[in-house]
Amino acid sequence: MAEAIPFVFNKLKYTATPFFSGTWHTNCSFLLPETMAVMTGQKRILIIEPNSRDRRELAQLLKNENYDIETAKNLSEAIKKVAEGNFDCLVMDTHLPEMKGYEAVSILRNLDPGLKIIMTTKKNTKRLEAKVRQQDIFFYFIKSFGEEELKLAIKNAFRQ
Numbered sequence: 001m002a003e004a005i006p007f008v009f010n011k012l013k014y015t016a017t018p019f020f021s022g023t024w025h026t027n028c029s030f031l032l033p034e035t036m037a038v039m040t041g042q043k044r045i046l047i048i049e050p051n052s053r054d055r056r057e058l059a060q061l062l063k064n065e066n067y068d069i070e071t072a073k074n075l076s077e078a079i080k081k082v083a084e085g086n087f088d089c090l091v092m093d094t095h096l097p098e099m100k101g102y103e104a105v106s107i108l109r110n111l112d113p114g115l116k117i118i119m120t121t122k123k124n125t126k127r128l129e130a131k132v133r134q135q136d137i138f139f140y141f142i143k144s145f146g147e148e149e150l151k152l153a154i155k156n157a158f159r160q
Contacts, residue, residue, distance in 0.1 A: 042068040043158050044085065048078045048092040048101070049120075058091065061147055062154070073097075075104050082111045089157050091141075091150075094121040094132060105135040116157035118150070 045067045049055035052073065059069045070085065072078035075098045082090070090108065094101040101119055108115060116138040121128065124142045132140050138160075139153040 042066065043088045044068045044070070045089045045091060045154070046078060046081055046085070046087045047071045048073075048075065048090065048096065050074060050093060050095065050097055054093075061151075062091075065151060065154075067154070075099065075107070078104075079107065079111065082108055082115070087112065087115060089116045089118065089138075089154055091118045091120060091154070094119055094128060100131070102132045102135045102137075105137060109136060116160070118153055118157065120150070 045062055047055060047058050047062070047069065049058060049071065050073055055071050055073065059071050062069050070081055070087075072081055075096050078090075078092070081087075092101045092104070092108075096104060098104075105117060105119075108117065117136075118139045118141055119132050119135070119137050120141045120143055121132075122143045129140065138157050141150050141153060
């Protein structure tokens with residue numbers, strides 16, 4: 001189901017001409033999600049998760065926490081969104097279709113140096129953890145630890 005795009009009535013104007021009765025005109029504009037987030041003070045999070053079910057569940061979990069959420073299924077989509085949008089935090093899986101998530105950190109950092117990056121994985125190994133922790137990320141989340149730890153990490157990212 002598509003989300004509704006909010007719109008704003010900017011002006012209400014009455015116009016009358018000599019030959020016709022008066023009419024009311026409105027000037028309307030649509031607000032993009034990033035504009036709404038700025039106006040409401042919502043924090044914007046981009047989720048990069050190749051698994052569609054995990055992506056939907058994580059997006060819903062964070063929407064329930066009143067964050068403005070966008071998703072991407074791969075690095076290519078995410079790069080476009082980071083270049084266009086103004087995100088406060090990025091939650092990214094370590095296994096992306098194009099490359100490992102930890103290899104993508106430098107690409108995303110070049111687009112937005114201040115972006116808080118949280119890496120996630122379902123299966124952790126010592127080797128993977130060592131590679132991830134070498135990157136400039138805010139937090140490394142192992143999915144089996146539960147949702148509360150991820151929510152706390154995101155809240156902490158916004159406090160800094």
